[in-house]
Amino acid sequence: MADYDIFELGNVVLQSGATLRGAKLAYKTYGRLNASKDNAIVYPTWYSGQHTENEWLIGPGMALDPEKYFILVPNMFGNGLSSSPSNTPPPWDRARFPGVTVHDNVACQYRLVTEKWGIERLRLVVGWSMGAQQTFEWGAAYPQMVERIAPFCGSARTSRHNFVFLEGVKAALTADDAFQGGWYERQPTKGLRAMARVYAGWGFSRTFYRERLDIEGMGFASLEDFLVGFWEGLFLPRDANNLLAMLWTWQHADISANPRYGGNFEMALGAITARALVMPGQTDLYFPPEDSEYEVAHMPDAELRPIPSIWGHCAGGPGVNPADVKFIDEALKALLQS
Incomplete structure (x- = not known):
């Protein structure tokens, strides 16, 4: 039996101009939503990862504690559980699957959060790698809703390199x-x-x-x-x-690539009013700290805290180095208590 649920989105018109017909968003939740609906955390998946591969950062006594918080892990489009080339019926299957942006992903996650549970505020959005790209997008697209963001080993816009x-x-x-x-x-x-x-x-x-x-x-x-x-x-x-x-989604990640910001990257960063903790990997080869430094310099309430690790991009996941897991978890605890 599947250990996740499906949110039926219907036909979704994408930024690319195509329609994702009968779109499905797979997700799993951990913990319970409280009566005031103010303990929700969104924790998107990463490149090729599925919700189970996010679980290394969830557990009792950890920052993402399901005994305290309602933690939602939405599966990114294309990962094989949400609508993907491998599970979409013809004629939009396999090589015909339309290009889906990070903006498209987060807009559908927003629908899940608001339409299914009526959540108006998110305590935190957090993610690694492409999950970090979705985290930045949440902050820029829905600044009135997101209280805190913690993107680690990711970027608000994919660099040319x-x-x-x-x-x-x-x-x-x-x-x-x-x-x-x-x-x-x-x-x-x-x-x-x-x-x-x-x-x-x-x-x-x-x-x-x-x-x-x-x-x-x-x-x-x-x-x-x-x-x-x-x-x-x-x-x-x-x-x-x-x-x-x-990979197409990753290459086209840009929080300013929408009518709201019109490609003005600095404006989009400046609109992220959430308290932000940006954690690049100190030795990450494709999300280098200098990109994060630029992002933080243009965000109104952001702190840069590099992960002091020689594990490169994998300092951020998926839970391969216990010392890095501890660093990230402790940072998230402090952020949630702020």
Whole structure:
């Protein structure tokens, strides 16, 4: 049995101009909504991740404590549970799945929060990586509703360098002859393995590899064991078209790319009135701290607190390094108490 619920959105007109017909938003909740409806937290998923892969930051005694808070984890479009290339019926299935932006994702999450539960205020929105992009979007799109945001290892707008990194990921995946332009009958496993190898050079820092933490910290027998066991093992179970759909979302992330802000990035950042704790990974290779510094400088109530870790982007998740988990959890506790 599925451990999540589905919110039926009907036909959703997207920023791309296409319509996502019969759109479905998969979600899971942890804890109970109180009578005053003021204990809600939204915690979106990350690139390729599903709600269960967010659970490392949820638990009794942690900042995201289901005994205190009502924690909603919405699954991003394209992740295989919400509407995705792999589960959308023809003619919009597989390679025809329309481009969905971060703005589209959050607008549908807003509908879930308000239409299903009648929630008017969110105690916190928090997320890692693409979850952080959705967190920034929540703050800019619904400033009157969001009290606090805590994006970590992510950005309010995808940088040009980050865009190029993703082009390499995309090229590796689609170069497999089995991909067939997205109309494959079986998963393009060579492409998925190649994609994993490209990703491996970016997800962790140079110092992580220099210190041999793949062996000393994660218990793999060799570098090759790590590349196969961790990285190929991460992406091989995923659907290739789903990965490409979420990659498109990532590349087009920009909190100002909407009629409200008209592409004025600084205006969009300035509209985030929520108390913000922005936590970049100190050694993150594609969401570097200097991007976060710029964002925080243009937000009215924001603090920059880099995660002091050599685990690169994966300092932020999915729960691979206990010291980083502790740092993030303690920071969230302080934010929620503020």
